Amino acid sequence: MPISWNDIRSKALRFAREWADETREAGEYQTFWNEFFDVFGVRRRTIARYQERVNLLAGGRGFIDLFWPGTLIAEHKTAGHDLASAYEQAGSYFDALPEDDRPRYIIVTDYRRVRLYDLEAEGKIEKIEFELRDLPKHINRFGFIAGWQPRTYKEENPINIKAVKAVARLADALAKNNYPRDNIPKLLVRLVFCFFADDSGIFPKDAFWRYIQFSTREDGGDFGRALGEIFQILNVPTERRQTTLDEDLASLPYVNGGLFAWNFEEGAPFFIPSFSREMRQAVLDATKFDWSGVSPAIFGSMFQAIMDEKSRHDLGAHYTSEKNILKIVEPLFLDDLKAELAEAAESPAKLNTLRQKLASLKLLDPACGCGNFLVVSYRELRRLEHEIIRRLYRKEIERKQENFLSSGEFSKLHVSQMNGIELEDFPVEIAQLSLWLTDHQMNSELSEIIGQFQSRIPLTDSPHIVQGNALALDWETIVPKAALSYILGNPPFVSKQDRSREQKEEMKLVFGALKGEGELDYVTAWYLKAAEYIQGANIGVAFVSTNSIVQGEQAGVLWPELFRRGIKINFAHRTFKWTNEAPGRAAVFCVIVGFGLSLPKRRRLFEYDNPAGEPHEITAENINPYLVDADDVVITARRAPFSDVPLAVFGNMPNDAGQFLFDDEKEKDEFLVKEPKAAKFIRPLLSAKEYLQGGQRYCLWLKGASPDEINALPEVRRRVENVREYRKMSQRAATRALAATPFLFGEDRQPDLNYILIPRVSSERRQYVPLGFFGSEYIVGDTCIAIPGATFYHLGILQSEMHMAWMRAVCGRLKSDYRYSNELVYNNFPWPENPPEEKRRAVEITAERVLGARSGFPNATLADLYDPNTMPKVLLDAHRALDRSADACYSVRTFATEMKRLEFLFGLYQHLAMGTDRKLGASKKKRAVPIQKAHPK
Template identity: 25%
Template sequence: MTPAEFIAKWGPGGPAAHLNEEQGAQSHFLDLCELLDVPKPGALPGEEYLFERQSLVLGEARGYADVFYRDHFAWENKAPGKNLDAALRQLQQYSLALANPPLLVVCDRLAIRIHTQFNGHPSETHTVRIEQLDLPDQRALLRRLWLEPESFRPRQTTRDITEAAAKSFATLADQLRRRGHGAEKVAHFLTQCLFCFFAEDVDLLPGRMFERLVGNRHLTSDRLTQGLANLFATMGEGGLYGADDIPWFNGGLFAHVDVPKLEIIDITELRNAAALNWSAIDVSIFGTLFERGLDPAKRSQLGAHYTDPATIARIIEPVITRPLLQVWEQTMQEIRALAAKIKKNGDAAYRKTHTRFVQWLEALRAYRVLDPACGSGNFLFLGLKALKDIELLSITQAATLGLDREQDLVTGPHNLLGIELNEYAAELARVSVWIGEIQWRIAHGYPPKLNPVLEPLDQIECRDALLAWQGEGEARHAVEATWPTATVAVGNPPFIGDKWMRGELGDAYVDALRATYAGRVPGGADFVTFWFEQARQAIAQQTLHAAGLVATNSIRQRGNRPVLEQIARATRIFEAWADEPWVNEGAAVRVSLVCFGRSTQPARLDGNEVAQIFTDLKAQPLGAGAAVDLTLARPLAENADASYFGLCLAGPFKVDAAQAAQWLRLPNPNGRPNSDVLKPIYNGRDITDRWSGHWVVDFGARMQEAEATLYEAPFEYVRQHVRAKRMQNRRAARAQNWWRHGEARPGLRTQWAGLGHYIATVETAKHRLFVRMPIALAPEHRLIVIPREDHATLGMLSSRMHVVWALARGGTLEDRPVYNTSQIFETFPFPAHLTPADTAHQRTEALPSGALIPAGLAEASAQPAPDSKTKQPAALTNRANAAINTIAPSIATRQHASAIAEAAHRLDQLRQHWLNPPEWTRRVPEVVPLGLAASPYPDRIEPRPGLSEADAKALQKRTLTNLYNLRPGWLAQAHETLDAAVAAAYGWADYTPELPDAEILRRLLALNLERAGG
């Protein structure tokens, strides 16, 4: 068919022009396909592309669209002169049933209108009139519907529009505040303005009234200010504004009008903002961005990242969507059974079926979503969207059974409750909900509500969610704040760590908070845990059904976990994401998402179904047999006083190597060398990377100021650089003892007295590994120190058994595991007779290889040669293992210790050789302090003179982190040999590298409970 033939047939006066909608719909579409040379319905297999099959329901033909092409378009045909806006609304209402096609097309034969609905993009409209079909470019545009639907995706995203709008309003806010207008007044005025821009872009304000007003260049500043005040007042009450009838907006947004005087620079910025497509702003991020722009305290965050709505959905889906859909599925089964008895519309069976559906809708109307720290409304809007999506789904599915569509929706802003302390955020939360509600209705074919346009949202309260204050003056005291009754609570409470609470909230507030929640929230818990406890109590009191809250991932760790333990005792954690990226106040953090309450849905951790979620946010896998709940593990007495943090300096005690070398050559009036108070110092990066070369001034744990002054140069340095800062310290002991480190670790110093080495691991690191360090090297705070020097202890700590326990019991910071001594070291069951208590305060004895074991072990025969197959010592193979256990425990223990020490020593040697190959490095004696015959420090390791640039770069990359990233075969083999020796010490004759981690944990937990008496 040629364009001329098509236009002649279907144009005004043509032979097909008289056909009604039903008669002309399919034949018009088929002719169009022929004209455009595109496939016709039915050309593809299955139901990908077809004329909508209409089902006869109660004598009425019903269908969702005239043509459906999956992932392309839904198409509705109307007779000439029919209302295409109504046709579009019909497609929008059924879009969900049509798998949300990206393009909605309405056609009255005289015009074809294409409406885009790509997620995350503003909607655009393209129109092709019948007389234009003789133009190649117009036919090409229509062909793209079939061949390139993605080409209609708008280039600009709703995020782009929202970010531009927020930046524009941030500029306005800054200009007005700089001229002396109060921040609260400015924020309220601009919030009114932004809603006006949105309202006129969705045709709630007639004739682009607001844009015309700010764009009128003939108005003086005073006249414009008065005009805006009059408009806002009219919007609050409804009525005439000039010749235009303004809807009654209500909702509280326009109850208070106080327009600041606008200068030309402000008016120009408003005119620029008017050019944006405000109907398309992304409400899921809108509140966050505008809060940053309008709140002076958050302006610096404007360009920072924000939380992706898909991440928030990880709480909304299990707490709201999934359980409601489960209820709807059950309800739908009841409705389907009732509908089977309907004979005609309106009969008794129909009324009974309809009544059951209305009961479901009333349950949705009564549903309440509470966000007790709602911020600018992200969670609230996404909660409302979930409710409205479910309602639309249920209406659509009920219609397939013959039930008439309800006139309007029952869900809306009244379903939401919020608590927010920040007034900027609270007002923006209300506006976010209002705009989001209107956007959703328009996108799904429902006109905005009128009289009023905005439902009051007084239930989004501006107050403290944790404390209320009663009494006056000295009698004023804090009591626990109450939350309104709700169905579910969701939200992202403030992230303030225990150590920062006083600085952020003030001593008085923190004292009142901890006193009010004493016995329920641990004294050292983070701020966010108080919201968890409030939610737990509300669930226990049956004023809340379930909750989904965000916390920093430290919620799983010792100081905070008792709150989760109380939740687990009272109810159930049914969904969690243990360690996820998040954005808080513009900064990237790692969080845990925890959903708990009265729910029967299967437990899911990190998106996978599990048998049970424990309070450390680990899980028992499905079908894994007996639960391995590591939170049951208890501290073991034999492990006490054997692990410590390194030195917490609490001041600039560090100096560089050159400064240290100069001091080491100076005399002192006490005749002592400065090496008494100077040490090379290692932090976590120095272990996992390469040493930075820093030294530290260290006056020990008990040295008095008078004695410290005798080390002249180091003391003078500390007096000049540390004293002033430390005198301001809130801790009296740190201020009084300013010349000593903030935490000098006297217990650690006592434990390592007389040792030549100690063992250390980095508290937070990608790989859990342990190293031996000379006692002359000072460990900084982020190192965990075990004051033992023997290779047997090093081997047990480096073994798979201990590392698996550490990863399972420890927390994470961002994406790096954290070694918590109380949770990991103190609970780890070492092999019998090789515990920290057995190795404490013992000198060590060298094996022939140079490896060290505690010398307190009894004499035993020489170490057997390794078995060629198992790589274990021959005496530790399966058959011999049973025999060795019949020998006196001291002999078996020595053999086990020797095997572990040999393997650990070999591992340590290989690592050191790889890190510092003698072909590339040399050892240089450290500075010999004045008055000493030799240096007390280990040799420095330096690149060899003349090393090529390529080799020097390669040497810099030789770090423990990179080694364990690579994990070469020799390293894996060395660890397997070590693991086999440690497994033998446990008596695990069946151990192989294939033994699952879960089984290792099960055995270790059983041993822990046995020793702890549990």
């Protein structure tokens, strides 16, 4: 059994260090490779040989430094040797080898550099080169040595996109010609089945196409009638058909399954459409694709392109690529089943037991849309069964024995194992169709393996897809939980601010009177509904969700409720970008959370260095609500920080109907032309937008102004009167009360000391949210947070990667942007515990250097300076120096990944929070610390 990746990485680190200074080829290369294979827990001598002799095609003999037949050639050179020529040498050995011995991988190295070639990566040669010291960063590339398969997620074939566009054009033509809209999806589902059946062996090859091409007029006048005949025949058993039928019609099989029975259902009339020349041609054009290669998993989802964009967004119908579906399916159940298959090896008893297990599994997608999660799940389960059959009947297959597999043994899996709930009727029909098409594709795959054709036409088995509201239905009535194995899906992406009135009512139905329910996204209702449904059962659950449910206020509301029901997080994908190639594609920052009542053998955490990139897997001891390998803690709002640091306060809110504000220099100057004596009351106003993107706003700040001063300024007096009237007319009692002091800002929290400024909302693209120092003459607006009396030490720690990582994990989001909260982020941040003075001073110095680096670009905005594409190197270097100084205050050198940094911070948070809460209580006030010096930028 392969060793864990954690062990492999640890051994790789030691290996890279030990061999960093070696330069000789012959002297030590065999020891090098013996120890390299040992990194993966593999004894080299059991699989690979040294100095393998080969007869070169160009004549002469060669000797392969290290040869693993069928897998690897390695060429080892002295330091500084040209690796390209080493690869050419390995290539000459490759060409000279027998076909069966030719490897997939070639490694060339000179001790200092390593170059790995994958000769079979997605149909092309893939190369990666790195310094030997960086081996731990790239160790997953060598997983094949330990028996691990490279983890890649293939994207969908473009045929799916072309096909759905062809069908969408036909739908548009039908709607344009006034064909009943509720009949369009029924007609399209039937046509798609016929397109697929014509190319995949369900129908005799091209029987459908021949009939509509040659038995109908070019003007389309009789085309609807011809389709009606086809649909009717497909619903009539062969023995009950007339003997005088057209040959192509008669060759069509009996399909059954309700797919073509709509004509005869009472109360559900199906109208045969009237076709024009153009509409007939649209159908014929659609038949030009090879529909046998269409992926039902993706096509079914993209089929909804005939819906308008608004409906697609409101219903959460985000198109889900197979690549992303597998991120749920594999860790939820598929990887474990593959491990069982590997353990079963060639044992008939174990293989049959596993096969029966596959046949007993039942899956539920309670927001199934067009069924793509169920389709991919069913397909992968069938392919596992195919491998079982291949092993059980290896001799019969190799001997090409005929008819050795009875129809009952052909496949024990059925589409009835797939269950779904969907709100709309059209996706329900597509989901059923997609699963039937998948079943046929899998039957075709198995037929090729065993060499005998098997089909499940007529349809005798149907998926159980129910139309209804998943949040209002009792899931036990859909599938008894005692029979269910897994729940999975992609519930609607609807943020708390975008919920409709109906959706708010549905959430109240699920959450009841839970405090904070109004802060939750719509998807969280599926989490709680699933958690309640699985009580007393062993059911694994996994959902795709927007990442907001593991951040900010939502994490503090949702996860305590789930933990109270015994829920444990078993695997998770941290934030990644959810995109694909579908029409009207949705691009969202998502997470995947897998959970249940019981613990797996190991907890798996998938981390992304880049949200648009590929994940790397970590084995976690525990996965907490923030998807960090740390204890289960929930960060909730605190009235004051639990460390001995200055208070952070919300900015000033004018509540003035715009009477006190001047958006730019021009507005301010125009006012002063009318009221020049008001200049003493004009103050610069800091808001997040102008602070980050440039520009300057001003405000009328009348705090401390005497009544006679205000009355002596007519324009000021007029504005104050307007504020009073505006506040008096408010529907909020608190605002009406403010009419008593109309010359003041509605909420005044202006610092009396110099302060640190934090913008409340900042782009997620920035590695660092830029903080600033300002004097008390700058009025801080309500889009910012101020920390009065802070020092350069406080600025340095807050501006460091330590605090930025904490913020990214804990803060809420506005869309995908960071939304900073003083009560949630700042007050809970674990500061260093009593660092020595020299370390504090180092932070102060490096923090000042960050501000100094900014000042070297006076014409650039902070948005320009902190854009990852344009951030000056001198500024980035200053930040990295600050990061090192801040890390030193925590008595740590550095962290290999942000995940490791967060593990440390959450552990420190637990330690500090527990001690502080015991000593101080959560709402203890903090005193301001005198500032040392101010900085204007």
